[in-house]
Amino acid sequence: MSGQTAILDYPEQEFILPGNRLCAGCGVTIAYRFILKALGKKTIICVPACCLTILHGIYPKTPIMATTVNNTFAGTASAASGFAAGLKATGREDWHVLAMAGDGGTFDMGLQSLSGAAERGENIIYVCYDNEAYMNTGSQRSSATPPGALTSTTPVTPKQQLKKDFMKIMEAHWLPYMAGVSSAYPGDVYKKxxxxxxxxxxxxxxxxxxxxxxxxxxxxxTVKIGRMMVESCIFPLYEIEEGRLSLTGKSLSIARSGGKKPVDEYIALQGRFKKITPEQVAQFQKQVDKQWQALLARAGF
Ligand SMILES: Cc1ncc(C[n+]2csc(CCOP(=O)(O)OP(=O)(O)O)c2C)c(N)n1
Ligand code: SF4
Ligand SMILES: [Mg+2]
Structure with a gap:
């Protein structure tokens, strides 16, 4: 993907009104603003319990200017599938269905219905926003939590297991489009x-x-941390179209010109890693290097 989008090229319409209940500095809102700008007003949103539901607020008040349904954890993709079918049946195929859930609601609890919808090829856009734990209920570990992180369910000894490679699971569904995006790069979010x-x-x-x-x-x-994830290749920016993987933005420039940063500076800036051992830092780096090499090979570098 090439070409820059200038600030003036983004739609002026805002779908998130000023003032909401999320924490100051929350990364979710930055990306969500640009997702909604890209999809436009003909969008129905399905959200399970998570921080995003807190952003959406309690009926009848909401800062979100879009039709939204709060569904069960297990049913995000099935609720979205139902809306896609309803829109088709009523001739409203110019509408988009956005399903958006956290890592707990996707990597763990919503996986079954997501896999079913993806296998059927439902006409939906599914976003897993990954804050690497069940944050809305006080930071319990999920299968997206990285090793070495303290959470409220790993409060003394940090999490030991590797983060689940969720994109591999989704790739097994032969999807037409998949992408890795970051709140720290909203222009890349918008374009994708x-x-x-x-x-x-x-x-x-x-x-x-x-x-x-x-x-x-x-x-x-928040933006600094998000950029460090990309600069150290912990969270590369890429897209997979019909199985073809291309790196984008900062990740593409690292692939072309180098400049990949080590993970330790990123780790040192966050209190959740305060009990990580040197062995775990080394294991973290090794895992990141392995996954980055695999992406480089697939992208033809
Ligand atoms: C069936 C069910 N189990 C548990 C809960 C409690 N709950 C609400 S939000 C949440 C955490 C969700 O984590 P994640 O999907 O990662 O989103 P985040 O809170 O991190 O934004 C949990 C466990 C619930 N609402 N419903
Ligand atoms: S807990 Fe984290 S993800 Fe949830 S609203 Fe606060 S900053 Fe955002
Ligand atoms: Mg989460």
């Missing part, structure tokens, strides 16, 4: 959603959403 918007079928996004409350860093550092 504009591209995915009209493709049709099940499109899947994995969104890195840094969380100052659960990762224990100052609220002003």
């Amino acid at each position: 959603f504009v591209k995915a918007r009209d493709i049709g079928g099940t499109r899947f996004f994995h969104l890195a959403a840094p969380c100052p409350t659960g990762w224990w860093y100052p609220t002003k550092d």
Whole structure:
């Protein structure tokens, strides 16, 4: 994907009104603003319990200017499938269905219905925003939590297991479009959603959403932390179209010109890693290097 989008090229319409209940510095809102701008007003949103439901607020008040349904954890993709079918049956195929859930609601609890919808090729866009734990209920570990992180269910000894490679699971569904995006790069988010918007079928996004409350860093550092994830190749930016993988943005420039940073500076800035051992840091780096090499090979570098 090439070309820059200038600030003036983004739609002026805002779908998130000022003032909401999320923590200061929350990474979710930055990306969500640009996702909604890319999809436009003809969008129905399905959200399970998570921080995003807190952003949406309690009926009848909401800062979100879009039709939204709050569904069960297990049923995000099935609720979205139902809306896609209803829109088709009523001739409203110019509408988009956005299903958006956290890592707990996707990697763990919503996986079964997501897999079913993806296998059927439902006409939905599914976004997993990943803050690497069950944050809305006080930071319990999920299968997306990285090794070495403290959470409220790994409070003394940090999590030991590797983060689940969720994109591999989604790739097994032969989707027409998948992408890795980050709140720290909203322009990349916008462009990928504009591209995915009209493709049709099940499109899947994995969104890195840094969380100052659960990762224990100052609220002003959300974009910095998000950029460090990409610069150290912990969370590369890429898209997979019909199985073809291309790196985008900062990840493409690292692939072309180098400049990959080590993971230790990223780790050192967050309180959740304060009990990580040197062996775990080395294991973290090794895992990141392995996954980055695999992406480089697939992208033809
Ligand atoms: C069936 C069910 N189990 C548990 C809960 C409690 N609950 C609400 S939000 C949440 C955490 C969700 O985590 P995640 O999907 O990662 O989203 P985040 O809170 O991190 O944004 C949990 C466990 C619930 N609402 N419903
Ligand atoms: S807990 Fe984290 S993800 Fe949830 S609203 Fe606060 S900063 Fe955002
Ligand atoms: Mg989460």
